[in-house]
Amino acid sequence: MSQIKKGLYLSCLLTLLIWVNYLFIHVEMLFILLFSFLFILLLVLTSQIDKDKNSNNSAKYGAAMPVVDDELIHSVIFELQQFIHQEINIIEKELQRTKMLVRDAVTGISQSFKDLDNLSDDQQQMIQLLISHSGNMEDGQGGSLENFVTDSNRTLDDFVGVIINTSKQSLETMTYTDDMVAQFDSIFKLLTQVEGLASQTNLLALNAAIEAARAGEAGRGFAVVANEVRSLSVGSTTLNEDIRAEINNAKTIIAKLRESVETMASADMTSTLEAKDKMTVMMSHVEDVNNQTTRSVEELAIIAPQITEAVNIGVRSLQFEDLTRQSLESLQMNVTSLHEISDALATFDKNQGVAVHQQLIKLKERCQQVYQETQQAEDSRSVKQLNMDEGEIDLF
Amino acid sequence: MTVSSKLSGDSKQLVISISERFDFSLHQKFRDLYNDETAQGLTYILDLSKTEYMDSSALGMILLLKDHVQLHAGNLIISKPSDTVRKILEIAQFQRLMTIE
Numbered sequence: 001m002s003q004i005k006k007g008l009y010l011s012c013l014l015t016l017l018i019w020v021n022y023l024f025i026h027v028e029m030l031f032i033l034l035f036s037f038l039f040i041l042l043l044v045l046t047s048q049i050d051k052d053k054n055s056n057n058s059a060k061y062g063a064a065m066p067v068v069d070d071e072l073i074h075s076v077i078f079e080l081q082q083f084i085h086q087e088i089n090i091i092e093k094e095l096q097r098t099k100m101l102v103r104d105a106v107t108g109i110s111q112s113f114k115d116l117d118n119l120s121d122d123q124q125q126m127i128q129l130l131i132s133h134s135g136n137m138e139d140g141q142g143g144s145l146e147n148f149v150t151d152s153n154r155t156l157d158d159f160v161g162v163i164i165n166t167s168k169q170s171l172e173t174m175t176y177t178d179d180m181v182a183q184f185d186s187i188f189k190l191l192t193q194v195e196g197l198a199s200q201t202n203l204l205a206l207n208a209a210i211e212a213a214r215a216g217e218a219g220r221g222f223a224v225v226a227n228e229v230r231s232l233s234v235g236s237t238t239l240n241e242d243i244r245a246e247i248n249n250a251k252t253i254i255a256k257l258r259e260s261v262e263t264m265a266s267a268d269m270t271s272t273l274e275a276k277d278k279m280t281v282m283m284s285h286v287e288d289v290n291n292q293t294t295r296s297v298e299e300l301a302i303i304a305p306q307i308t309e310a311v312n313i314g315v316r317s318l319q320f321e322d323l324t325r326q327s328l329e330s331l332q333m334n335v336t337s338l339h340e341i342s343d344a345l346a347t348f349d350k351n352q353g354v355a356v357h358q359q360l361i362k363l364k365e366r367c368q369q370v371y372q373e374t375q376q377a378e379d380s381r382s383v384k385q386l387n388m389d390e391g392e393i394d395l396f
Numbered sequence: 397m398t399v400s401s402k403l404s405g406d407s408k409q410l411v412i413s414i415s416e417r418f419d420f421s422l423h424q425k426f427r428d429l430y431n432d433e434t435a436q437g438l439t440y441i442l443d444l445s446k447t448e449y450m451d452s453s454a455l456g457m458i459l460l461l462k463d464h465v466q467l468h469a470g471n472l473i474i475s476k477p478s479d480t481v482r483k484i485l486e487i488a489q490f491q492r493l494m495t496i497e
Contacts, residue, residue, distance in 0.1 A: 160487050167456025171423055178424070266420040267452035269484050276487050 004052065007045045014038040070356050081345035088338050095335070099328050106321040113314045120307040131297055146286050153279050163267050170265035177254055184247055191240055198236040205230035330381055337374045341367065398422055401429040413443040418454040426457050430464055438470045445476035455488050462493060473497060
């Protein structure tokens with residue numbers, strides 16, 4: 001050690017001399033000479049240090065050996081192996097369990113998605129059927145509720161038309177009847193004139209009878225004629241009265257006719273008005289229902305593909321099962337590696353005869369080997385996964 | 397007066413006013429109001445602003461008036477009917493036959 005120290009001091013001195021030469025003396029030969037010395041000295045020192053170190057190591061080893069107990073190493077490694085073994089077993093069990101859980105869950109979810117899809121289809125068909133039925137209430141002759149209401153409305157209009165026409169015709173009849181009554185009145189006037197004539201005739205007959213009486217025997221024949229004329233006038237008056245009575249009868253009948261015509265002409269429109277109002281309400285209701293149905297159909301048409309799309313998304317999302325399985329399989333591989341290490345540790349305990357140092361070296365080599373294998377597997381797996389992420393995968 | 401009529405100053409408009417009830421009892425008076433009016437191109441205004449009740453005979457009377465008006469190349473306007481009366485007129489589809497204002 002002291003030799004090396006001396007050598008190092010010497011090299012420092014040489015370097016100092018080189019600096020002095022460089023800064024003050026400027027002799028090239030001296031520079032080369034000093035530099036060569038320094039180089040050779042450093043080479044010697046390096047080889048000396050190497051040698052020193054090797055001898056040092058071997059000396060240390062020999063001194064430490066008795067300190068670390070073989071028994072202790074064995075027991076530590078045994079405990080380590082036991083511990084790793086137990087952990088691995090637990091991890092493996094959990095892995096299996098997770099795999100199974102995921103598989104079962106995915107099977108269930110997948111099935112439920114399929115069922116959902118089918119049910120949604122069924123529902124859609126039912127709704128279509130329902131709509132086609134409600135929109136067209138078949139009564140065997142292709143009549144719908146809407147048509148029925150329209151027909152009823154038309155019938156009501158016709159009915160109103162008939163009522164009004166009847167009223168109009170009745171009023172016209174009334175006019176004619178009034179004219180007829182007026183005609184009767186003029187007949188009465190004529191009858192009055194006829195009565196006047198009859199009374200004049202009567203008066204005339206009376207005068208004639210007086211004149212006949214005054215003439216005495218000579219006027220006897222004329223008296224008979226005057227008497228006949230008088231009885232004629234009386235008969236005429238009676239006939240007049242009979243005609244008047246008959247016409248009065250006719251007037252009474254006409255009054256009854258008036259009444260019945262009035263009844264015919266005067267129909268109360270209130271009920272018709274109410275019916276019309278109800279019809280209007282019904283019409284708007286039917287229209288509302290139709291509109292509602294149309295809207296529902298449109299909404300359903302939008303919803304149906306949405307359900308299908310949602311189901312598809314759900315099904316696509318189930319790809320995670322595949323990925324999870326791959327991850328679990330990869331984990332399984334890591335566990336296998338751990339198993340190998342554990343096995344290697346187990347051999348340590350069995351081969352008690354072999355020196356601990358040898359065994360440790362072997363163990364180290366085995367560890368490196370497994371580490372490299374795992375590393376390679378991981379690399380290839382990463383590449384695979386990258387490819388998978390890039391590609392669009394549709395499992396269904 | 398249940399029914400009344402008034403001829404305008406320039407003799408171009410005849411306004412016929414009807415009382416609360418327009419029914420059969422008025423038919424004689426109603427007819428008398430226009431029957432003697434034979435001037436050509438006269439505008440007949442039927443004022444129903446006071447009328448609250450109207451039966452089918454009233455509709456018949458209006459139709460007869462319409463016939464009379466047409467015969468004399470006149471024009472018939474129904475003026476200010478109440479809501480109920482307007483509804484009845486519309487059910488009878490009178491809006492197609494004459495002006496309702």
